[in-house]
Amino acid sequence: MSKFWATFSLTYKNKVKAKSFMIFTAVVIILMLGASNINKIIDLFDDGPDKVGVVSSNNEIYKVIKSQGNQLDEGAKFSKVSEKQARSQVKSEKLDKAYIIKLNDNQKLSGKILSKDTVSEQDKQKLKATLSTIQTQFVANSLDLSQGELKQLQAQSDVSAEVIANNAKSSNLSEAQKGFNTAIVYLGIMLMFFIIFNYASQVAMEIATEKTSRVIEMIITSVSPVTHLFAKMAGVIAVALTQISIFVVVGVICFLTFDISDMLQGFKVEPNELTLQLVVVGFVSLIIGIFSYIILASILGSITSRIEDINQALMPMTLVSMIAFYISLFSVMNPDTLLVKIVSFIPLMSPFVMFVRASTPDVATWEIMVSVALSIITIFVLLWIAVRSYKDTILSFDKGFVSSMKRIFNKKN
């Protein structure tokens, strides 16, 4: 057992002391602190409410715009200016923007927005809507329509949507709740991918380095290869768990210290009954992902015969994880497709994809269980292959993936 600990603690210490570990951890912590204070950070860059100049020969138009100002630009201050003033003041940034509104003979309004920045389509639409209302008002006045008649004229038909879900526990999430889940899934997938990929590559690298530097010959005449392999993998897994624990602790501290709920409201997202499921599935997926990818990487690392070939050897792993990563990333908004359903049961891909599915009410608990069970079986199968391959290929320098795989499976003695 002390030999196991020797390798374990060496791997652990070296990895935790490594610069890459510290930098990655620090970056994520800074991002977490930033994210919990994002509303304050946004306020910091916000130079107060916009100042908007309105150019119009008609005083009434100015009054209506001023009264409906909040719809056009929340909290903005409006002032009446001449077109010349508007142009010079926008240029000198005394005004954030200016509306130039003209009324032609046919009672038709046209507006122009002056701004130093690009004008968003949204802003144009808002002004268009306001001007349309004013225009309608003018036309109504000229036609002598009463307010009641005008309302009747403007009344719109109702269209609403109702989601009929298949299973019992379905719940209708508000847009805000969906938004919250989406945010968690996006962040979760990226963090998961980076952690899993990072540590899997590290294991492969370690094993390949020991093999190609031939120090492995000294090691396995001291300790059984299986013990050594397990100690190495356990060491790296422990490093990954350490890192995750740090993130969790920082997350909890952020949650307790900063006013998260206020911020979430600011972004119009809110936690909901699926959040717990999402967090649990995410955590389980992360752990399963770490285990399965680290074991897979150790197989690939042990069949590498030259350290330069390590990227090539890791190709199968890179491919599988990339596919899973992109499927999940592109399915966050629409997790209810057949592809996502199928892939959420395929081991090595399921940790990413099932996590995405867990953000919707459409996934049944048994589906999650089956997916997890399949992943766990895969972990044991991979472990078996890893032990065989490690014992068998660590002293051989066969070139190529296929011949190494043949060795593993055709082993006679």
Added chain:
Amino acid sequence: MTKVISKERGTHAMSLLIEHVTKKYKNFTAVNDISLSLEKGKMLGFLGRNGAGKTTTFRMILGLTPITEGTITYNDKVIDRSLYNRIGYLPEERGLHPKMKVEDELRYLATLKGMKSKDITKAIDYWLNRFNIKENREKKIEALSKGNQQKIQLLASMLHKPELLILDEPFSGLDPVNVELLKSAVQDLNDEGTTIIYSSHRMEHVEELCDNVCILNKGELVVSGPIDEVKSNHGHKRVVIETEHQMPEIDAITGVIAVERNKREIKATIESEMIAEKIYDVVTQYGFVKRFQVVEPSLNEIFIAKVGDIHE
């Protein structure tokens, strides 16, 4: 140092016994039916050209490579992991963890051999000092010169004072000063009771250090035994006569294989020591000669005779 080893010394004289061992890969026989034995505390030199099967044999002794036929035992036991703490191995291919510091690496590899932390510190202090590499203690392995890396690796294989030490070409690629340094360390270890097997291309090292020698050629064991015995059994000795006479009669003696002459010497290769007496009879007819000597063949000559080719 001596105490630990002598305590564990068994009663068996033969510690390592290799019996009819064969290693076959698909269409290739790497080692063919070799048998050898080595007494406790002796040193065995393993000679052979590249690809003769030396490393394969070492790996079979260590249990790293499965044996196709035959048995290898150490103190009557098949070598397995329970013996690993008492065995040291320096592989032919040099390599350590390049990113690790010298002390950390030695400490790690010694811990894997079951050594206690306190003993490790003492041993590291002693050996780094003895090998004149104290200043490298905190350096990364990759920052060391090749020679120093090799010293560290040799240390890693023997820091735990093994009972059986297998060294695959320990001195190759070292400068003469370092060779002497390492040779003396190996010699000391042997004096303290460690049984040592080592392979080399340098005949003079084997001749100087080893009790026993074996020569492998294409997987076959062509010579094996104590060096003196091997030398005296090797038929072709030489007689060197330092004289100004030509002595043509020598050529006519049956049993004389070849005669070489130069201005001062006559060198005759003979089948056996008996022939030397007949040559002596001829020589005495000429009266005084400065030297008459029967020369044992050098290992180099035996090697060339057995393996056929000039060795690198």
